Amino acid sequence: MNYENQEFFAPGHGMCAGCAAPIVVKWVLKLAGPNTIVVNATGCLEVATTPYPRTAWRVPWIHVAFENAAAVASGVEAAARAKGEKLNIIAFGGDGGTADIGFQALSGMVERGHNVLYVLYDNEAYMNTGIQRSSATPWGAWTTTSKVGRANPIGELRPKKPIARIIAAHNASYVATANPAIFNDFKKKVEKALQTEGAKFLHVLSSCTTGWRHDPSKTVEIMRLATDTGIFPLYEIENGDIENMRITYKPKEFKPVEEYLKMQGRFRHLLKNPEYVKKLQEDVNAWWEKYGHHYKK
Amino acid sequence: MEVITRGGVITEPGNSVENKTGSWRVFKPVINYEKCIRCLICWRYCPEPSILKIDDEETKMNTPAPKEAMKRLPVVKIDYDYCKGCGICYNECPVHAIDFVREER
Numbered sequence: 001m002n003y004e005n006q007e008f009f010a011p012g013h014g015m016c017a018g019c020a021a022p023i024v025v026k027w028v029l030k031l032a033g034p035n036t037i038v039v040n041a042t043g044c045l046e047v048a049t050t051p052y053p054r055t056a057w058r059v060p061w062i063h064v065a066f067e068n069a070a071a072v073a074s075g076v077e078a079a080a081r082a083k084g085e086k087l088n089i090i091a092f093g094g095d096g097g098t099a100d101i102g103f104q105a106l107s108g109m110v111e112r113g114h115n116v117l118y119v120l121y122d123n124e125a126y127m128n129t130g131i132q133r134s135s136a137t138p139w140g141a142w143t144t145t146s147k148v149g150r151a152n153p154i155g156e157l158r159p160k161k162p163i164a165r166i167i168a169a170h171n172a173s174y175v176a177t178a179n180p181a182i183f184n185d186f187k188k189k190v191e192k193a194l195q196t197e198g199a200k201f202l203h204v205l206s207s208c209t210t211g212w213r214h215d216p217s218k219t220v221e222i223m224r225l226a227t228d229t230g231i232f233p234l235y236e237i238e239n240g241d242i243e244n245m246r247i248t249y250k251p252k253e254f255k256p257v258e259e260y261l262k263m264q265g266r267f268r269h270l271l272k273n274p275e276y277v278k279k280l281q282e283d284v285n286a287w288w289e290k291y292g293h294h295y296k297k
Numbered sequence: 298m299e300v301i302t303r304g305g306v307i308t309e310p311g312n313s314v315e316n317k318t319g320s321w322r323v324f325k326p327v328i329n330y331e332k333c334i335r336c337l338i339c340w341r342y343c344p345e346p347s348i349l350k351i352d353d354e355e356t357k358m359n360t361p362a363p364k365e366a367m368k369r370l371p372v373v374k375i376d377y378d379y380c381k382g383c384g385i386c387y388n389e390c391p392v393h394a395i396d397f398v399r400e401e402r
Contacts, residue, residue: 007346010310010312010313010314011345011347011376011378012314012316012317012379013313013316013318014316014318015344017322017383018381018384018385019383020344022344022345022346023342023344026344026346049313053302053307053312054307054312054313054316055307055309055310055311055313056311056313180342183341209383216383216384217384217388219344219385220342220385220389221388221389
């Protein structure tokens with residue numbers, strides 16, 4: 001049954017104009033259908049979609065705390081299994097609730113092999129509480145806790161945590177990075193994850209107009225540039241087989257990283273020094289040099 | 298007086314539709330049906346979602362289209378009750394069929 005024409009995520013929610021997270025959520029739900037239970041970690045998505053007594057969710061939904069979305073999803077899955085019910089159990093978490101605070105619960109969920117799809121919508125900082133850096137914040141990004149000034153002209157000094165590869169190393173059934181701006185690839189991966197048995201993890205890029213500092217209308221354009229410049233590569237790893245990871249999408253021609261940087265206020269300071277832009281370009285080139293051969297048409 | 302439900306349970310799915318977020322809008326997308334090729338890219342990317350896909354024969358045939366053959370395809374319509382005016386549809390439209398104009402109230 002195809003539910004693409006139905007909306008399981010209702011309008012009237014409080015997510016910012018131009019936020020990409022609802023695009024991710026609405027499509028995951030459309031592809032999963034009504035036979036779904038959603039578990040939500042604390043974050044923008046949870047706060048803005050369910051201010052009591054209103055909810056934007058048209059499927060059963062539960063929020064417990066910041067750190068335990070994966071643990072709650074594990075319990076929901078175990079209960080469904082005990083009752084013999086076939087359900088899609090989907091957990092949504094931001095980068096803070098997934099790569100930092102919810103990491104141990106997620107690690108446990110994947111290690112135990114619960115039949116859950118965990119979707120990380122990654123906006124690369126704690127946007128809900130006021131743009132604090134997380135382990136998913138990329139090198140060079142301005143946040144309110146990686147401030148840019150005379151003492152630190154760069155901003156965030158640590159590279160982005162490779163969370164998808166870390167979860168794949170738990171031997172998860174299916175792990176993929178995805179980008180809603182590269183839509184066919186994104187859709188294929190959500191469908192594949194929903195059809196796979198066991199613990200599944202999708203790392204989905206999700207632009208934040210407030211924290212990335214860009215015009216709301218540019219959301220999808222900027223996310224597309226993240227992949228077209230090679231900064232956010234799209235790949236999938238099955239059953240923990242990292243050696244045989246598959247890069248599923250490669251732009252015909254890579255765009256210079258500068259095009260991605262110059263559209264966002266959080267990177268504006270980097271453009272003042274060509275050395276910084278050069279460093280980021282070299283990092284991207286090095287990634288593709290190392291892993292580019294994993295691309296299969 | 299409204300009593301808080303046990304566990305803060307909300308029993309009515311999707312009741313956020315009572316929040317008319319259209320009041321957030323500063324700029325307003327307006328579809329120019331003479332240009333719209335009905336590709337549904339705006340419908341795909343609307344984060345609200347406030348772009349509706351209308352599939353009934355009457356609307357499809359009675360809405361103008363750049364080519365007669367396109368009238369077989371579903372029509373998109375903006376629900377201004379909820380559109381926050383982010384402009385993603387205007388930015389992504391491949392044929393520039395969406396104008397983005399200042400909201401007048």
